[in-house]
Amino acid sequence: MSPIDEFRQQTRAWLEENCPESQRRPVVKEEQIWAGRDRVFATPDAKLWFERMRDKGWTAPTWPIEYGGGGLTSDEEKVLEKEMARLNCRPPLYDLGLWMLGPALLVHGNEAQKQEHISKIVRGDIRWAQGYSEPAAGSDLASLKTRAEDMGDHFLVNGTKIWTTQADKADWIFALVRTDSSGTKHQGISFILIDMRSAGVSTTPIELISGDSEFCQTFFDDVKVPKENIVGELNNGWAVAKELLKHERKLMATMESIVQREDESLVELATEYIGMDESGKLNDSTIRSRITDQLMTADALEYLNERLFFQYRSKQVDSGLPLTVKYLGTNAIQQKDELLLLILGNHSLSWQEQSHTPREHNIVQNWAYNKAHTIAGGTSEIQLNIIAKRALGLPA
Numbered sequence: 411m412s413p414i415d416e417f418r419q420q421t422r423a424w425l426e427e428n429c430p431e432s433q434r435r436p437v438v439k440e441e442q443i444w445a446g447r448d449r450v451f452a453t454p455d456a457k458l459w460f461e462r463m464r465d466k467g468w469t470a471p472t473w474p475i476e477y478g479g480g481g482l483t484s485d486e487e488k489v490l491e492k493e494m495a496r497l498n499c500r501p502p503l504y505d506l507g508l509w510m511l512g513p514a515l516l517v518h519g520n521e522a523q524k525q526e527h528i529s530k531i532v533r534g535d536i537r538w539a540q541g542y543s544e545p546a547a548g549s550d551l552a553s554l555k556t557r558a559e560d561m562g563d564h565f566l567v568n569g570t571k572i573w574t575t576q577a578d579k580a581d582w583i584f585a586l587v588r589t590d591s592s593g594t595k596h597q598g599i600s601f602i603l604i605d606m607r608s609a610g611v612s613t614t615p616i617e618l619i620s621g622d623s624e625f626c627q628t629f630f631d632d633v634k635v636p637k638e639n640i641v642g643e644l645n646n647g648w649a650v651a652k653e654l655l656k657h658e659r660k661l662m663a664t665m666e667s668i669v670q671r672e673d674e675s676l677v678e679l680a681t682e683y684i685g686m687d688e689s690g691k692l693n694d695s696t697i698r699s700r701i702t703d704q705l706m707t708a709d710a711l712e713y714l715n716e717r718l719f720f721q722y723r724s725k726q727v728d729s730g731l732p733l734t735v736k737y738l739g740t741n742a743i744q745q746k747d748e749l750l751l752l753i754l755g756n757h758s759l760s761w762q763e764q765s766h767t768p769r770e771h772n773i774v775q776n777w778a779y780n781k782a783h784t785i786a787g788g789t790s791e792i793q794l795n796i797i798a799k800r801a802l803g804l805p806a
């Protein structure tokens with residue numbers, strides 16, 4: 411047996427033995443296991459599952475063992491992902507540190523920063539927020555204005571960040587700040603780590619149309635930050651920011667596997683809501699062909715993701731491919747949402763939970779929420795601009 415087949419066999423056996431039955435169903439939002447000092451587990455099984463995966467380092471399977479990661483190769487990680495999908499295992503940990511900061515810190519962080527932060531991320535001890543966008547700096551991120559002034563033995567941070575996801579629940583935030591205004595706008599930006607408990611940090615939740623409040627505006631008023639909290643070179647934070655964005659885009663394109671929707675098989679739903687004709691075909695030929703399109707798109711995306719995986723593994727990534735995957739992947743999620751609504755017909759019209767079945771309610775909520783995917787991590791228009799410039803070499 412080849413080493414990878416042996417790994418597959420062992421992983422399958424381990425998951426079957428260690429993943430509690432209740433953790434083998436799509437995770438509902440209230441049961442997601444978010445990192446943090448005040449981490450809470452919805453059930454004892456969720457705690458057990460998290461602890462078992464954490465102790466194996468499989469909350470961050472490919473990160474180095476010395477920082478608590480699993481030390482797996484990318485091929486082994488793929489096997490683990492497939493085996494977890496086979497059993498429907500829930501993700502054991504949710505955190506922006508795990509998805510975005512950690513990978514960037516492993517590339518740009520110094521040893522002390524890795525020692526301090528990476529193992530806490532793997533262990534889910536700290537919940538991270540992202541402080542990139544500002545009220546006047548979203549797509550044009552480099553025009554950000556939040557300042558970090560050198561005060562000799564520390565930085566003094568002043569400014570505000572917006573759309574900071576769950577910053578009110580975060581322990582730390584990674585942020586882009588201006589440390590020099592003399593050069594071009596991409597120069598003079600630094601990447602800094604800030605403890606949310608520091609004096610002068612405050613958050614105001616932003617209420618969404620759904621009534622939820624996932625975002626905040628975060629304010630920094632004379633916040634003292636130790637100098638060692640700069641990641642990478644001072645004034646060269648843009649390099650760290652770009653590394654992190656690569657991971658954020660990948661995350662957005664594969665959000666479906668993380669969010670783990672309830673079973674939303676297009677064919678099953680269409681069979682139930684639209685029905686079949688005498689010849690055993692779906693009763694609506696337009697929806698039938700749209701379902702076919704959608705299934706073909708899903709397959710094509712899977713192959714595109716495989717291609718990206720192999721490029722990452724051989725460290726020869728086409729400059730446009732991650733952006734293309736983000737663009738197409740997030741569009742495909744939204745097209746599927748539209749199609750699901752079409753299939754539900756008038757069962758998708760109401761916004762109130764009482765007038766829907768829970769599944770219908772989820773589908774409608776997801777349709778509304780997933781509009782965000784083509785905005786977060788850089789809008790679709792911006793992905794197209796960069797693909798045009800960098801990958802296709804078109805004039806600006």
Ligand SMILES: Cc1cc2nc3c(=O)[nH]c(=O)nc-3n(C[C@H](O)[C@H](O)[C@H](O)COP(=O)(O)OP(=O)(O)OC[C@H]3O[C@@H](n4cnc5c(N)ncnc54)[C@H](O)[C@@H]3O)c2cc1C
Nearest residue numbers: 540541542543548549573574575782785786787788789791
């Ligand atoms: C779910 C979600 C979570 C988020 N979480 C965070 C977070 O945790 N931390 C954080 O810092 N930010 C976060 N954001 C913010 C996100 O990064 C920004 O919304 C995004 O970068 C777009 O910026 P903006 O909202 O200011 O839009 P704008 O930049 O104002 O853009 C408005 C519109 O103009 C278009 N546009 C702008 N410039 C161009 C151009 N040059 N060419 C063509 N079209 C253009 C855009 O595509 C868009 O349609 C989140 C956003 C969402 C939706």
